[in-house]
Amino acid sequence: MTVFIRGKDAFSYAFKQFTDTVYRVALHNTVNSSDAEDVVQEVFIKLLESNKAFSDGEHLKAWLIRVTVNLCRDKLRKSNRETLVENAFAFKTGEEKPDVIEAVKSLPENYRNTIYLHYYEGYTAKEIGKILDAKENTVLSWLSRGREALRKELDGGFDDE
């Protein structure tokens, strides 16, 4: 494997290319934006400290996503919370639609990450399996269950149309 980037190069590349991705993943897996920001910082510190070598940008991106998900899980465990969102579908007065992000966040961890990685980042089930360390079929079932749950709650759901 040829080493493409490592250390500070990897850091500046990640900073330019993937900060938003890391932040989005973090926001999907933490209770509020300030927690998400903490996690993003921790992720970048980890990147600097690890001095890991990456074969290409995608490799780096996948690593960042995985580390972000893990750090968020640790954080959630520490705070002893079970769910991110109390009740996503309780309509707030004056609001017509439930917030779609909140709805996705209300799903179990693997479901919401799969939904994000597939629908937003465009990863295939196989690739998601590699990132989240699961079998392709498992990912496919997460995806369909996640979609099912959203369809029940949201008007129109997440069909592939």
Next chain:
Amino acid sequence: MNKKDYISAVDKITAPKELLDKIEALDPPAGKKTPVWKKVTAVAACFVAVVVAFSGIMGSTLKAESEDGADMFADNGSYRNEMYADDMSGAVTDESVHIQTKPSAGTTSKPADNRKIVKTANISIRTKEYDVFITALNQKIEQYGGYIEASEEYNYSTASNRNANMRVKIPAESLDKFIEELSVIGTVTSKSVTSSDITDSYINVESQIKALETEEKTLLGILEKAQSLTDVIELQQRLSQVRADLDTLKTQKQQYDGMVSFSGITLDINEVDRVVEGDDTFFGEIKEKLMNNLYDLGDFFRELAINLIAALPYIAIIGVIAVVVIVIVKKVRRR
């Protein structure tokens, strides 16, 4: 509400400015390493001061050296610049020495024709004559001065379904020609060429190398004049650190050079019984589907015949048993 709402909602999520600032501040690593670095820098600065004071007494002979030092500050990255400048201002008292921090040289951009582009290609190929294709491919690779980096071959049950994955390196300037040649010896079913620009990283590595080389030179100069043992040890520690960093950076630069001068091609080679040329028109598709079905039908009868013949021993045994049973039944009926 659907997928699109979700995507547009996620689109709106961007990392806030304060967060970006905080992360940017992490680089350079402000961790444990800095104090050691500063300490050594301070020692180095003291030495420069001593040298400078010495030069004041000795005359102008050593002036060239301190100017060399000033160059070093200019060539380093801007943050190092500041660090040096701070330490120097505390250490140097002789006002006749001007250490100017020139604008960092690392940020100057190079002209466009000097860009470092890494090209990679992904190509899928079908061939009817696998062995001929592989031989021709090897010849072409040799002809263009390339080499095979990795190669995997799979052999499925039927002999006519071999499949190979190859990673081939071809000199960047002949990549396009090579791909053209491929479509002559086989049928290219998909092709993608991507270029990525690594100029920034490359310049970054180059300027870091330059800065470290200058530092190495300066450290050696100071080391020659060092007198106390602890100073010598500390300087040598720094020196070996600098040399280790230089080694790493030089290796990296070589890797970059290799990536730029040789393009990587991932080849997916499939052996097929028939090569199907893509035809997108209505009748073209009908023709293709029809041909496929006819082919499958032919294949079905062929398989049937093979299996029937292969099953002959069983059929013979069953036949014998059947004859015996019929004979017995007839005899029983006669009684």
